[in-house]
Amino acid sequence: MTLPVGRPAVLPVVAVVGPTGSGKSDLGVALAQRLGGEVVNADALQFYRGMDIGTAKLPREERHGVEHHLLDVLDVTEEASVAAYQEDARRIIDGIRERGRVPVLVGGSGLYVRAALDRLEFPPTDAGVRARLEADLAAGGSAALRARLRAVDPLSADRIDDDRRLVRALEVHELSGRPFSAFMPRREYHRPAVQIGLAVDREVLRARLAERVHGMVRAGLADEVRRLAAAGLRDGRTASRALGYGQFLRVLDGTLTEAEAVEDTIAATRRFARRQLTWFRGDPRVAWLDWQAPDLAEAATALVARAAAPILEG
Template sequence: MTLPVIAVVGPTGSGKSDLGVALAQRLDGEVINADALQFYRGMDIGTAKLPPEERQGIEHHLLDVLDITEEASVAAYQQDARSSIDAIRGRGRVPVLVGGSGLYIRAALDRLDFPPTDPAVRARLEAELADAGSSVFRERLRLVDPVSAERIEDDRRLIRALEVHEISGRPFSAFMPRREYHQPAVQIGLRVDRDLLRERLADRVLGMVRKGLLSEVEQLAAAGLRNGRTASRALGYGQFLQVLDGALTESEAIEDTIGATRRFARRQLTWFRGDPRVDWLDWQEPGIVETAVGLVRSSGDLS
């Protein structure tokens, strides 16, 4: 029996966490986090991390696995997520990925290889480009990877493409992702009316503030939040660090966070709508859990 991996995707604030738990309950599953900011210990309120008491006894994986000063890595996540998937499947249970970080979802689900890197090679190429110029480097790339040479416009990516070819012997374009599942999977997207989502996201941010977002940021700042390249720029956290620094009032930080969250949700929708494999359900659809279970069962023998 092949057990498909389930991924619950969509914009922030659409109810992914609740549906993920419900599906895990119905299908004897375990949840794997696919929200890059929920990797961080202590970042609970501002990431809407589901509290343990609301997880309904369902095992959750890849939550609270990084310190706020560490940088999240898609390549490392791919390895960790696939290890979690294999372990869950080995127990005869169903893996349920839940999150809105599109690249992380693809890393877990799709045939996606990450090109190697070598800081020494990159530094040498940067020095060579400074002397030779972009046109010379573009011609060098055209000889070994004409596809990338046509696509790439900036110097940074020119260097990256030549770095990858020098290290691996493969063209950078060979690492481009394909919409091809690494193993059987089904993606369920949650669709929310745009105006309703805008209102919901504003309420969500206000709710985080009422729960103590400023206090959470203050505690994390004392633990080194400003030194975390990823964590310090997270929605809400960057804004409320500025409150602590006196650069923004709390009201300004709230408005800035609401606007940034809405823009982020639009980018998430653009990403997931670009994948024709996603089955979209209205987040308020009556019987949404039953409908989602039906989609999963129709994609594999889970009876």
Template sequence: MTLPVVAVVGPTGSGKSELGIALAQRLDGEIVNADALQFYRGMDIGTAKLAPTERQGVGHHLLDVLDVTQEASVAAYQEDARRIVEDIRARGRVPILVGGSGLYIRAALDRLEFPPTDAGVRSRLEAELATTGSAAFRRRLREVDPASAERIDDDRRLVRALEVYEISGRPFSAFMPRREYHQPAVQIGLAVDRAVLRARLAERVHAMVAGGLADEVGRLAARGLRDGRTASRALGYGQFLRVLDGSMTEQDAVEDTIAATRRFARRQLTWFRGDPRVAWTDWHAPGLVDRAVGIVRQRGDIS
């Protein structure tokens, strides 16, 4: 029997890490990180990364694998996560994905093919776009991929769609993911009342600041944080880089981080609520771990 991949999903601040630990202990599992920002070494406070002592002896994978100057790649994550999942299964244990980065979750779980890329083709198309304009590019895309031309609303993605078509001969829309697991999987979503979540997120940001977020950003700035396309835009980190630069007060950085985190949580909820395969349970329900284990055993058909 193939052990299912268990994924614990939901908005930031909903307790995914804690439930992941508890499930790993109950199901003899190991955790595979699916939070794109927890890939980065040194980004600990602002990503709520569990310290080694908080992991309670449970094996964790794909934490601290990138420097802040490196760019996270969904395609690379797919390859790494699937390899680690198979290794965990080969040892008779249950792989447990934990995180709120929806595309990374789907990359690990679903039949998802990534379109090819070519920096030279992309550079040439960007130069052409600057000369001809967006309207001409959209007409060009409409001839070969009307579905993408209708959906795409920014220049960067127009270029990307034409790049994919030029390289592969296939429309960009042909690479859209399907909600179809490539191997057995169970997704558990943690639901939080919106008012409660708003309050929790504000408290969380204040706790991060009290815990030394500004100092963490300062240390990472010395290691090239500003040069990292992914890491420098992370919630809290971008704001406190501006504090370091003198263009924002710390109080404004805190308020901006709270607002941005709440917006991010809403986007996460929209993403995960759109997937009918997610089994939702209240984050604070009595017997949460027992409920989650029951979902895994029922949906994953394991004893």
């Protein structure tokens, strides 16, 4: 099957997913060029202005004229929100399609990818209600709160094994009148979509991630962290914990040497990549391609064409 030339709006939303360091950004650009598309970022840390080196944000010259959305939209002092991202990403995706172009979602933040693609409803929140429930927890213990939850949501009461989520489940029920379990995500696309995963050789990726971190240091990661610290990085709950940034803040504080920060960042990045693989491998809808295949862009384009076939025939 060939792609519908001149009819990109009938194509599904394309998502490129997989672990950090697997080449998602480059494939996203290649697909956008082939399909007449625009890239929508789904890497939570690339939302932040100034966090360029440590997040491997694609430099403008390597975007090859492809429009990128949801990069550099937050200050480092702001907290990323999946619910807010869902609203922004869907609005942007709809706008891209209205322009007759193809949205190409690119990123490894699994929950953000699902927020953009799936029927995923976020339950309400209220700081006052949560504070009251936390006070009840401190006064009466988790057993009393679990008994209250079991009376209104026995499924969640049996599943939840930590106090933070216990409080959250009661908060959701009080605010919505619905059980917390009713908000569990389903693997059901909000709009037609195809997910392309980059399958990696784990040992090769381990070595690549180590070299990637060393390359970030050579490119000036320490100076980037120093500049961002002056802009309030330590006050950002999300940004300050990012891989590499938290470690190099400790270098500035004198509690880690640069060599120790590098090794800690490498180890943390490898653990993160394993978690990403586990997340995306758990989704049977992801179609996997060899990350180092010489015909990767062609194979990915063919996957999009196959996913588009039912839409074109419908």
